[in-house]
Amino acid sequence: MHSDAFFPPRTLLPFSVLLFSAFLFAAAAAKAEDGYDLWLRYQPLEQETRHQYRPQLRQLLIPGREQSPALNTIASELVRGVGGLLERAPAVSEHIRGDGFVLVATPQSSPLVRAEKLPLKGLGDEGYLIRSVKIRGHQGTVITANSERGLLYGGFHFLRLLQTRTSIAEVDISGQPRIGLRLLNHWDNLDRTVERGYAGQSIWDWWNLPDVLDPRYTDYARANAAIGINGTVLNNVNASADSLTPRYLAKAAALAEVFRPYGIRVYLSARFSAPVEIGGLTTADPKDPEVQRWWQGKADEIYRLIPDFGGFLVKANSEGQPGPQDYGRSHAEGANLLARALKPRGGVVMWRAFVYQQDNPEDRAKQAYSDFVPLDGQFDDNVIVQVKNGPIDFQPREPFHPMFGAMAKTPLMMEFQITKEYLGFASHLAYLGPMYEEVLKADTFARGAGSTVTRVVDGSLYGHRLTGIAGVANIGSDRDWSGSTFNQANWYVFGRMAWNPDLSAEEVARDWLKITFSNNPTLLDIGLEMMLASRQAVVDYMTPLGLAHLMATGHHYGPGPWVSDLARPEWNPAYYHRADRNGIGFDRTGDGSNAVAQYAAPVAARFASRSGVGDDLLLWFHHLPWDYPVASGRDLWGELVYRYDRGVATAQNLQDQWHSLENHIDPERFDKTARLLAVQAREAKWWRDASVAYFQSVSGRRLPAGSAQPSHSLEYYQQQQFPWAPGH
């Protein structure tokens, strides 16, 4: 008889056989690590840690919970979280009975908290305080706030302390969000497809709403509340007017009701032409009184169903969407039309600045600024203009958008993309924390040094109270929500940085790794290295040196730098790289499109300087000869190929690093991630090979010594077709 890996050899029977049975049974009975729990994965901490925490977590007191769904929600999350992490649920009590209590209350709901006179004044409506206290001789922890929402965030922060194995023995933490509107944007359609979605279909089962409420809606709210997200735009910015019909408003209202105890408001993308399409009017002109009345009536109707409705997100006069310019009106006039309808109930309009015109010969990177900056001061005070992080479109790397800092009288809201339309879909590991950080920390110099994008977005630069940040969600019906475990980190870091833009990508990644996997130092070290290297790798193998928009048409899957025959010039990769026999890059200096002039003078000067701009953005701003010497000492051609090769090498290294962690990760998540990293390594090489083959054909240059020839001919790469690519 022979043994194999699965069945133990006979000589060890019967003990090993029993072990085997027990193993099989345990494997079947144990919960598979399918990623569903996200950062609410309350699996038991290491034994020693559990034992340390337990005496500090004997009792939970949440006065007033009987009357409040929100407090009830906090109680249930804390019992669930502490119970899971410590394998022992705290007693929910009415009175402090000894050391180890956790008291969750506002000064209003608890005389004990009130007596402590804790400093809550500056914490606003969403902030909280977590502090070790001694009450009536007993040692414990107080989580307090000015509001139930604050308690909710404090409760989740407290759970995070446990999840990250932080001591709660002498704790004194206060937190409050730096930004008011912390929103997910779902580009989800009513047929459950998701534009640029790579993780299954929409989690909104519109058809069965409001009758059926998927338990997933609650878990979505929990996951978002845990990271501070306080609003969600349910439907695609390329909106159907049907979303505003009574039938669909009832569905949105059902979701709003699920989300409410978690402090999450519902918003809708509004189609500007809705008065015509579902209102029976002949125009959507913002100056038409009937149109104004229609929107007012619609807003009233919405607020009857959703009393805390957040407002509208609008994509207007952009990529074929209707808008005020169809009637000769400005973006401001269009935005104000909707804003006035929402104003009486406190709703806001988020008006997107992502515009570029088919018939506009101006550099696409300049058009949004040109359209919007002249309107500064014309927007109503409940309008916020939503600006993508860069001037083109969510590329792996862009300079910050020139509108940040350029509109003193208008609140500007950041729009990040969490889904990776241009960074390898759901399959590539690309931790976006460093990208968000790079943009947020960029200095606009709009009011001198220190005028960071963060200070534009948090309102402090120009003193705006209406502030916001949006992330285009990477959430779908896949069991793990985001198509891969590492993609979850992008949702997570977006939420954490939306709350506190000063956080570093690294510290958030470390928290996430601890919560998602374990506290193992090897895992944390290598995991962190992988995450922090990953986005630059994608830049390197897709769009190095400031190149952009080199992907295939439509679905955006894979390389297409050769594409130059599309109807609109700015849809073509060739428009962006401008490569020929002599050189490559888009001249945006004064000799070219002069896009640099849209930035404040110090920034403009830096971007306009070949040596000052930095090689990471070199070809975004400059058209240069192939033999131009870059900082590394290589010539431009050599540096281009070097960076492609570096990207491929990093992608391959990610695989090796992951495999070194096999003993530290559960089999289910290990295997799926390993398979995806193999896809990434393969596709990185494909991007590099196809791009190098193309640029070689244009430049006529030989590959640097040691750099491998592409595996196939350029024609081969050009012939690849992917009619069923997702997200399109």
Place this chain on the structure above:
Amino acid sequence: MHSDAFFPPRTLLPFSVLLFSAFLFAAAAAKAEDGYDLWLRYQPLEQETRHQYRPQLRQLLIPGREQSPALNTIASELVRGVGGLLERAPAVSEHIRGDGFVLVATPQSSPLVRAEKLPLKGLGDEGYLIRSVKIRGHQGTVITANSERGLLYGGFHFLRLLQTRTSIAEVDISGQPRIGLRLLNHWDNLDRTVERGYAGQSIWDWWNLPDVLDPRYTDYARANAAIGINGTVLNNVNASADSLTPRYLAKAAALAEVFRPYGIRVYLSARFSAPVEIGGLTTADPKDPEVQRWWQGKADEIYRLIPDFGGFLVKANSEGQPGPQDYGRSHAEGANLLARALKPRGGVVMWRAFVYQQDNPEDRAKQAYSDFVPLDGQFDDNVIVQVKNGPIDFQPREPFHPMFGAMAKTPLMMEFQITKEYLGFASHLAYLGPMYEEVLKADTFARGAGSTVTRVVDGSLYGHRLTGIAGVANIGSDRDWSGSTFNQANWYVFGRMAWNPDLSAEEVARDWLKITFSNNPTLLDIGLEMMLASRQAVVDYMTPLGLAHLMATGHHYGPGPWVSDLARPEWNPAYYHRADRNGIGFDRTGDGSNAVAQYAAPVAARFASRSGVGDDLLLWFHHLPWDYPVASGRDLWGELVYRYDRGVATAQNLQDQWHSLENHIDPERFDKTARLLAVQAREAKWWRDASVAYFQSVSGRRLPAGSAQPSHSLEYYQQQQFPWAPGH
């Protein structure tokens, strides 16, 4: 202080508070009953039952498992199943050590089994025997078969005995399938939409295959093997030729590899024009030698990747699909083209008979028969013609298809629909067991009395060895696979009846209820009543008295009996009901389309008789005046309204019955089902009201006394629009 339902009153502290905490924690930690486990839900049996079984299930012996993925699969399923059901996993042993062994082996793999000389001769390749035995003085159970596949089915049958609390003390059971090809047909597209799918998107994540293998693929195979399904057609009959490209064949091959240990073969829908679309040929003419060579090459390519590939399913010259008639060739010539390519490797062609022509004025119910019966004898021996259960299209009730029994020389395969395109989508409870049973037990009289449809399909009537039954799957990415718990029963009963068409819908329903919920007698009684009443209810509130095809256009959601303006006559509900001031119904007697003549004489005579046909099919075959007296004593108009009312009443009763079971069902499944039953009751009334309003407007008759007026005007119902209805 006040108590509420969730938090216990203070006076009971601290005991109840601890209980509450424990409850919250247990609720969080326990596996939610989300329906994912289907009939593989190995939750612990009642304590007494567990104790009875345990002494009989101490040891599991599966010799040879080290060398065989299939046996390994059986071992793991039995350990998991028994371990879960009895809360104690059996020891996996090499030798019998006492009473209570379960020995799973073929006579070849075990001398002990061989020595028992059990009667395996007639059990074929998939049959099995489960028998209580005494070996070397020890009492135990043997599961044996001629093949590993037989052991697999025997193993699942054994688990079913436990799940249904059947005694295994003195067991002697043999089983073998009556039908060879027991297949699911997935109408799944490469973009992950599912035609007529109402349970999310396709479970095939084509984009990420073959790199990523969702654990769900394995669970799909387990669930199917458990009910005897042995093949699956992965892609929609409205096929894309891309499914046959190397890229997509590699994806199909990856699925085939997952399914293989479970005895499940992969099949593909083939697009007849593939030689043109992906082969670069200018024709797909079956007589063209290049076309023949192309299909042979394609078959070779497939078998290199999938050595046990099952074959092709083809929808040709039907609803716009390409086919041999495009080249003046017959269905037989088309089918044989593909059959000859597959023949050397044992593949089959399943050629669908669902055809009707735009320019054919013949009664649509007659066209398939007219096209196919003259071809009897012309099909190669590895072709089987796949015929829908009725002559139109999966209506709530149709007579059996006249082709059954009419083609002595051609194997005919049954095509049932499991997804409920015409029976309320995923939301209505309609247990299809009684419908399958009604069709299978129908007597064609083709070779005299007893020539049932079952005997056509199982091959016994005309001595065919190639036999098959297909079910159009109701499976999607929803967590519960089928959109509701009760929909799972339709997948289940399809599999069970495909294995044994003599099973009654009732006994299968009883098994399913026990496995899915519990052994509670109240639950079983009421659950069974609900299931058995449900399909007739749908018939009553949608298409009573033999009416058919009265649904709205395109998506088929809701009533549309008034529709009469579609391009093709047979697309219009009015074509089918033919209602006017004087009467209603489709005359298919000799005075009308004479469709009755397609049936064998005794059946034809019965169908042609107004009094003999039975009221359930009355208007399918007869056009009758509104005052025609039916069997109940009512006139036709009164009976029509009566049946609509009866359907609504039953739908409402289903709700009441379900609510009476609240204490017997877990909260998660109880709540979702309750919500869906509310939808069904509402939509039943909508169907009834809209249909009655319409037929009233046509007949000009008053409602019978006691029957309520529709809630809205006919115009209201006609104006309802559902542009986002799923599955279309």
